[in-house]
Amino acid sequence: MKALDELTFDNRFARLGDAFSTHVLPEPLDEPRLVVASKAAMALLDLDPAVAETSVFAELFGGHKLWAEAEPRAMVYSGHQFGGYTPQLGDGRGLLLGEVYNQAGEHWDLHLKGAGMTPYSRMGDGRAVLRSSIREFLASEALHALGIPSSRALCVIGSSTPVWREKQERGAMVLRLAQSHIRFGHFEYFYYTKKPEQQAELAEHVLNLHYPECREQPEPYLAMFREIVERNAEMIAKWQAYGFCHGVMNTDNMSILGITFDFGPFAFLDDFDAHFICNHSDHEGRYSFSNQVPIGQWNLSALAQALTPFISVDALKEALGLYLPFYQAHYLDLMRRRLGLTTAEDDDQKLVESVLKLMQNSGVDYTLFFRRLGDESAELAVKRLRDDFVDLAGFDAWAERYKARVARDGDYTQEQRRERMHAVNPLYILRNYLAQNAIAAAEAGDYSEVRRLHEVLSKPFEEQAGMEQYAQRPPDWGKHLEISCSS
Secondary structure, eight states, X not given: OBOGGGOOBOOTTGGGOTTTEEEOOOOOOSSOEEEEEOHHHHHHTTBOGGGGGSHHHHHHTTTSOOOTTOOOEEEOOOEEETTEEESOOOOSSXXXXXXXXXXXXXXXXXXXXXXXXXXXOTTSOSXXXXXXXXXHHHHHHHHHHHTOOBOEEEEEEEOSOEEESSSEEEEEEEEEEEXXXXXXXXXXXXXXXXXXXXXXXXXXXXXXHHOGGGGGSSSHHHHHHHHHHHHHHHHHHHHHHHTEEOSOOOGGGSBTTSOBOOOSXXXXXXXXXXXXXXXXXXXXXXXXXXXXXXHHHHHHHHHHHHTTTTSOHHHHHHHHTTHHHHHHHHHHHHHHHHTTOOSOOTTHHHHHHHHHHHHHHHTOBHHHHHHHHTTSOHHHHHHHHGGGOSXXXXXXXXXXXXXXXXXXXXXXXXXXXXXXXXXXXXXXXOOHHHHHHHHHHHHTTOOHHHHXXXXXXXXXXXXXXXXXXXXXXXXXXXXXXOBOTTO
8 A cells, every 4th residue: 555655647638738738736725624535545546544644635635735746737628518508618626636547557537626716717716615525525436336437536625714605615625536537528629619639639648548449440539439428328327227316417527438527416316206406506407317318418419529520420420329229228237137137028118117107106215115125025025115106006007017027037035136136226325415414514523424424325235234324215304405506
């Protein structure tokens, strides 16, 4: 394991030069202190987890110190926001401190969010508040634990720095890790500003560093785009299967690697609601839960437009046509497993759709339904779950179809069924009210609840002794929390 001064930097994005990013130093936080750290994320950098408790750790990730090898840069990009094109965005409150490679040869961006003003801050102050930093930290690590591709979060550093939002709050920084922070909006920026040389340089950078296997294909850029299409289709399939709503699927928030990042007003479903809108600023419901699938395709179409200098329009259209089949295959595979099925039948899609419709009309807790479905045999489980539904006749009809489907699936013991289903159906998810409770305690100076919640969410599929309160349905107030982009 390494100490903090033993990290090895190789700042490949910074070497692209000033057309791609601007050198900016982080603005230090007053009285930086550790709020929470992820041992699993620290392991990606081969860091000894004990260093998180040192003063230099808070100073480094609170903007006071910097490695000599670091080259902090604010990236420039553009993007479609709520369907409208914004010509220039960029890292308005984040800095790519540098790229570190570990003993396995993996490169990881060290990206500090809340690091102060940059040339791309527009009207903002470049700061992040404690509550949004905690939410991003918890979400990043929780999604990873669920098997959903995501950026990672190494730590949150709190402070006494005052920051004004709707009221005065305290500034914080979150250190996030990803193998790249390049977005769809990077390609859009150079396409719409008509900078073909930089556009080509960016494409080569992404191809060589992140999709080298595509070099072996007859059309490397097309192969890369197909891979981006499939990765995003798989990511969104997992969002839908686990009830995750991102909230701000602008193209500048879409990763070229097909990972979840730029967390803002996200939420997991409590009661199943296909029309759920988690961002109270999304008045038209553009980024509602059910719209995430078509919006994923819309965003990939925007990226495809920016790639027309390298790939023919017909080839791009053909690759885009793979998105929905990719999505459906990944989604149905995971939903079959959530239902405890190991084989495929033609009517499985209808089996899934019909139970979701019943859940929608009855306000059934999405996560707990699937978890409890695996607690017992199919016959006993549906009997116990029946009382959660309003349309009893409809549920009984579905239950009969489900029991028959399970019987056809194969001969296995109830213990095998439970083990298999519990391995894909979490008991613990990041419900908004749990995050709010942890935030309220942290804002009062008590970080124990944030740390405890992080630990629980790091093992979402395992029943953890003494943690029953994290597996409960939310209280009524917890279902109606409004979350904004400035959260």
